[in-house]
Amino acid sequence: MENIAALREKALQELKQADTPEALEAWRIRYLGRKSALRALFTNLAGKPLEEKKILGFRINNLKKEFATAYRDKQKELKTIHDQRTTDIDLTMPGIPPAAGRLHLLTQVEQDIKRIFTGLNFSAIEGPELETEWYNFDALNIPKNHPTRDMQDTLWVKSDKGLLMRTQTSPVQIRYMQKHLPPFQIISIGRVFRHEATDASHEINFYQCEGLMVGEDIQLAHFKYIITEFLRQFFGGAVESRFRPSYFPFVEPGAEVDVKIQNSAWLEVMGAGMVHPRVFEAVHYDPKKVQGFAFGMGLDRLAMIKYSIPDIRLLYTSDLRFINQF
Amino acid sequence: MKFSYHILKQFVPNLPPIAELAEKITLHLFEVESNGGDVLDIKILPNRYSDAACYWGMAREIAVICNVPHQKPKTKKIRSLVKKAVSVDNSMPHLCPRIATAYVENLRIARSPDWLINALEASGIRSLNNLVDITNYVMLETGQPLHVFDYEKIQGGGIIVRQAYDGEIVETLDGKKISLTPSTLVLADTEHALDIAGIKGGTRAEITDHTKIIALTAASVDGALIYKTVKRLGIVTDAAIRFSHNVHPVLVDRGLCRALELIQELCGGKLGIITDIYPKPIQPLVIAGDVKKYNALTGCALTDKEFFGYLIKLGFRRAGKKVISPAERTDIEGFHDLVEEVARLYGWERIVPVAPCVTLMSPVPNAIGACKDQARALAAQVGYTEIYTHSFNTAGDIPLENPLTQEQSFLRASLLPGLQKAAEQNLRFNHEVRLFEIGSVFFKKTNYEPEEEIFLGFIISSIKNADSENTRALRGSVEYMLNNLGIENVAFVEQNKNTLIITVGDEAIGQIAYEQNKYAHSRAEINLTKLSLHRKTAKEYQPIAKYPSITRDLSIVIDKHIRIGKIIECIEKTAARDTLQKLDFINRYEDKNAGAHKHSLTFRMVFRNPHHTLEDKEADREMRIIVAALKENFQVEIR
Numbered sequence A: 001m002e003n004i005a006a007l008r009e010k011a012l013q014e015l016k017q018a019d020t021p022e023a024l025e026a027w028r029i030r031y032l033g034r035k036s037a038l039r040a041l042f043t044n045l046a047g048k049p050l051e052e053k054k055i056l057g058f059r060i061n062n063l064k065k066e067f068a069t070a071y072r073d074k075q076k077e078l079k080t081i082h083d084q085r086t087t088d089i090d091l092t093m094p095g096i097p098p099a100a101g102r103l104h105l106l107t108q109v110e111q112d113i114k115r116i117f118t119g120l121n122f123s124a125i126e127g128p129e130l131e132t133e134w135y136n137f138d139a140l141n142i143p144k145n146h147p148t149r150d151m152q153d154t155l156w157v158k159s160d161k162g163l164l165m166r167t168q169t170s171p172v173q174i175r176y177m178q179k180h181l182p183p184f185q186i187i188s189i190g191r192v193f194r195h196e197a198t199d200a201s202h203e204i205n206f207y208q209c210e211g212l213m214v215g216e217d218i219q220l221a222h223f224k225y226i227i228t229e230f231l232r233q234f235f236g237g238a239v240e241s242r243f244r245p246s247y248f249p250f251v252e253p254g255a256e257v258d259v260k261i262q263n264s265a266w267l268e269v270m271g272a273g274m275v276h277p278r279v280f281e282a283v284h285y286d287p288k289k290v291q292g293f294a295f296g297m298g299l300d301r302l303a304m305i306k307y308s309i310p311d312i313r314l315l316y317t318s319d320l321r322f323i324n325q326f
Numbered sequence B: 001m002k003f004s005y006h007i008l009k010q011f012v013p014n015l016p017p018i019a020e021l022a023e024k025i026t027l028h029l030f031e032v033e034s035n036g037g038d039v040l041d042i043k044i045l046p047n048r049y050s051d052a053a054c055y056w057g058m059a060r061e062i063a064v065i066c067n068v069p070h071q072k073p074k075t076k077k078i079r080s081l082v083k084k085a086v087s088v089d090n091s092m093p094h095l096c097p098r099i100a101t102a103y104v105e106n107l108r109i110a111r112s113p114d115w116l117i118n119a120l121e122a123s124g125i126r127s128l129n130n131l132v133d134i135t136n137y138v139m140l141e142t143g144q145p146l147h148v149f150d151y152e153k154i155q156g157g158g159i160i161v162r163q164a165y166d167g168e169i170v171e172t173l174d175g176k177k178i179s180l181t182p183s184t185l186v187l188a189d190t191e192h193a194l195d196i197a198g199i200k201g202g203t204r205a206e207i208t209d210h211t212k213i214i215a216l217t218a219a220s221v222d223g224a225l226i227y228k229t230v231k232r233l234g235i236v237t238d239a240a241i242r243f244s245h246n247v248h249p250v251l252v253d254r255g256l257c258r259a260l261e262l263i264q265e266l267c268g269g270k271l272g273i274i275t276d277i278y279p280k281p282i283q284p285l286v287i288a289g290d291v292k293k294y295n296a297l298t299g300c301a302l303t304d305k306e307f308f309g310y311l312i313k314l315g316f317r318r319a320g321k322k323v324i325s326p327a328e329r330t331d332i333e334g335f336h337d338l339v340e341e342v343a344r345l346y347g348w349e350r351i352v353p354v355a356p357c358v359t360l361m362s363p364v365p366n367a368i369g370a371c372k373d374q375a376r377a378l379a380a381q382v383g384y385t386e387i388y389t390h391s392f393n394t395a396g397d398i399p400l401e402n403p404l405t406q407e408q409s410f411l412r413a414s415l416l417p418g419l420q421k422a423a424e425q426n427l428r429f430n431h432e433v434r435l436f437e438i439g440s441v442f443f444k445k446t447n448y449e450p451e452e453e454i455f456l457g458f459i460i461s462s463i464k465n466a467d468s469e470n471t472r473a474l475r476g477s478v479e480y481m482l483n484n485l486g487i488e489n490v491a492f493v494e495q496n497k498n499t500l501i502i503t504v505g506d507e508a509i510g511q512i513a514y515e516q517n518k519y520a521h522s523r524a525e526i527n528l529t530k531l532s533l534h535r536k537t538a539k540e541y542q543p544i545a546k547y548p549s550i551t552r553d554l555s556i557v558i559d560k561h562i563r564i565g566k567i568i569e570c571i572e573k574t575a576a577r578d579t580l581q582k583l584d585f586i587n588r589y590e591d592k593n594a595g596a597h598k599h600s601l602t603f604r605m606v607f608r609n610p611h612h613t614l615e616d617k618e619a620d621r622e623m624r625i626i627v628a629a630l631k632e633n634f635q636v637e638i639r
Helices: A002-017 A021-031 A037-047 A050-086 A105-118 A147-151 A171-179 A220-235 A277-282 A299-307 A312-316 B005-011 B018-028 B046-052 B055-066 B114-122 B130-142 B223-233 B238-244 B251-267 B291-298 B304-313 B335-346 B367-381 B416-426 B468-484 B564-574 B616-633
Strands: A123-125 A130-132 A163-165 A184-193 A205-215 A239-248 A251-261 A267-275 A291-298 B002-004 B031-034 B039-043 B087-090 B098-107 B146-150 B158-163 B169-171 B177-179 B185-188 B193-196 B214-220 B268-277 B286-288 B317-319 B322-324 B432-444 B450-462 B490-496 B499-504 B507-516 B520-527 B550-559 B580-589 B598-607
Touching: A002 A021, A002 A037, A002 A050, A021 A037, A021 A050, A037 A050, A105 A123, A105 A184, A105 A205, A105 A220, A105 A299, A147 B046, A171 A184, A171 A205, A171 A277, A205 A220, A205 A299, A205 A312, A220 A239, A220 A251, A220 A267, A220 A291, A220 A299, A220 B291, A239 A267, A239 B018, A239 B046, A239 B335, A251 A291, A251 A299, A251 B335, A267 A277, A267 A299, A291 A299, A299 A312, B002 B005, B002 B114, B005 B039, B005 B055, B018 B031, B018 B039, B018 B055, B046 B055, B046 B238, B055 B130, B087 B098, B087 B268, B098 B158, B098 B251, B114 B130, B130 B146, B130 B238, B130 B251, B146 B193, B146 B251, B158 B214, B169 B193, B214 B251, B223 B238, B251 B268, B286 B335, B291 B304, B291 B335, B304 B317, B304 B335, B367 B432, B367 B450, B367 B468, B416 B432, B416 B450, B416 B520, B450 B468, B468 B490, B468 B499, B468 B507, B468 B520, B550 B616, B564 B580, B564 B598, B564 B616, B598 B616
Parallel strands: A123 A184, B087 B158
Antiparallel strands: A130 A163, A184 A205, A205 A291, A239 A251, A251 A267, A267 A291, B002 B039, B031 B039, B098 B214, B098 B268, B146 B214, B158 B185, B169 B177, B185 B193, B286 B322, B317 B322, B432 B450, B450 B520, B490 B499, B499 B507, B507 B520, B550 B598, B580 B598
């Protein structure tokens, strides 16, 4: 008995120390081979009585199995170490960025806004950039020879038909209402143009999002809800907003909405109000039967506030060092 | 307009401190900038310029907004002491609905007292002398522009309101000689025009230090007329701005009487007879005030008393269920304007947001919007970065009337110039750039009507020279995008050495163009507006090929000038349609042995038959047919 136990301890101890394939092979010969100590134990069984033979035989067989398993495990271990030492791959090398393209920040903002309003069951529609005077001004209650025309400096196209580059996305309201009946809620995002010298806060072309919701009983309270909800989702919660009276010829009451992010000053982001009865008349709705609100906000301005961009012109420079930041 | 805090305090004694006042005005009326000190810079909205751009109007508003007592201005009526008048002959009552004059003699022109000089300075007006200062100050106070003439210089002692003669010259107070036309109104005497009505006075009857007798005038002039005149003559004055915004005739006698009160106080003088010509007094507007309708529009729950209460505070008079609008409120036109007044006084912040309850609506179909979105996603996917450029160019079909710069005098007819310029700028910092832009371009079609369509443009630019790798990558991108947008029947037709026209069926929908300057530019432009009508987005499962394919390479030596596209066309036309699965152009090789004007091309063909396993001999047969066709159409050697 002691022989078996002693042999076992010795063998496993030596196995632990075998750290090369050669040492392991030597161990195998010594303990599992034809002339090994294990073999010797089997041979010694010959002259023993039957009962003892059975018990010892069983134990020696188990020992053999244990040795074989330990040998295989050690073999695997040595192989793994060997592989690791001779491999060529150094995983700590820096990665290679994939050749992916990117969407412009204004597109991302546009998609953000669309997503928020689509989630409120608004439909997104399109309208032309090259517009007529009627759609851009007259239908919106901005008559000729009136100072309200000066509120937006116009880029005129050479033609005898009163063509201009739209100064706001509001003409889309008129176009939509001419072809559809309420109730509905729509937005339209697009490029608008102003005849203004460019500087850090002014560009000759920029983007607006127009919104219009009309029905039998759409109220100011609903307008406040939609806008407050939009601002909360767009700025991600940490935003204060305030509504204050203002004037646009196509809404009455008219308002402007300011936002405050953290400790900034109040920053104006949108003009809005209840659709003016004259606008409904221009599209042949009965102002006594419908009411609604409309709003217009500048995408560039929203982007500049949200992403701390100091100069609107950066959005149109096509400089990859800017575009790739977002 | 800049207001002095302490002058406002004369009318509103319990004015809150300036910062608090600025905030209240912003929340209930107009935006205010206050830099501390005594001055409030109030941004008067265009529809309130006629009544609130003056101390009397603003003070009343402030008193209501701050809920403090209002000291209504009281003008002392001056007694007439002299039986002299300034006669008025108004030949244009429809453009000048009211004009009033006053004769004052025995005046003393002198320096103004300090309070008057300071009051004018607060609004940025320079002091001249007590008389002229009074007219300016009364304009600031009441909103009514005034003009004063030296009576002794008026030929005939009366004022005539008439159209200017064609070419009539008025020398204005700043020494400029202005030529007029009949679309301008003037105040004249029997010989000459003395004043461009509503805009600027002339030198003929101007006030000097020696003036002893004056004709003081206050008039109401048509807003549209003044607006047009200002634009035409380019003269902008405080009076002109006010009149452009429609000053109500009711202010005429308020201004006149207030000025007379101050003139007597500061200049001495004896008042003569006041002449006031107002043949068709404008009736005040009466509007039904319906609180139920107000609540339905706003979502508030005001009572009748509360609703009318706000309006009464603002100077509206109640008549049963109706209100009579204060005359000077030219912005009030109907019920909606009452809603604005009540809502802003009530306070926008007090209106509680409520989610609207609506019937769900199906999204409005927007084919071009969907096409744009998908085109963008695809372009970014295959490695292009989006840029936004301006909508203008130095050339194009459609010129602008008033461009800001020479470079921006046309609407762009293509996205490519902008893309190329952007690429070149970015090549200062990169070896290669891939950019795209989606935007509107503008051109004239055959019927000369301007058209607007949405294009997708993209470009691969590099600092390396002519490199077909990039042009092939660009064309690959075009094919990838058209395929994923669901466009079928696409063909590429060579227009010239550097341009391929892209067609869908019979229609040209874009182009691929190559340009080499300092850099190599591979560019493409696609008409998305047209494409959005051709998209086939439904897909159908195709059974996966059961039988294996056989691949064969073919190398030929051929003249360099023969278009590879033509060779491919020939092979595709010749091969059995359901057997040639794929045809790729693998390699181009310049073999010196073949001759300077020849090169070697390798094509790879993949054959597969959908019905049975293709045998080698069938593939061989196909190759023989192809080789025969190539030999027939071109001078080729097979390698």
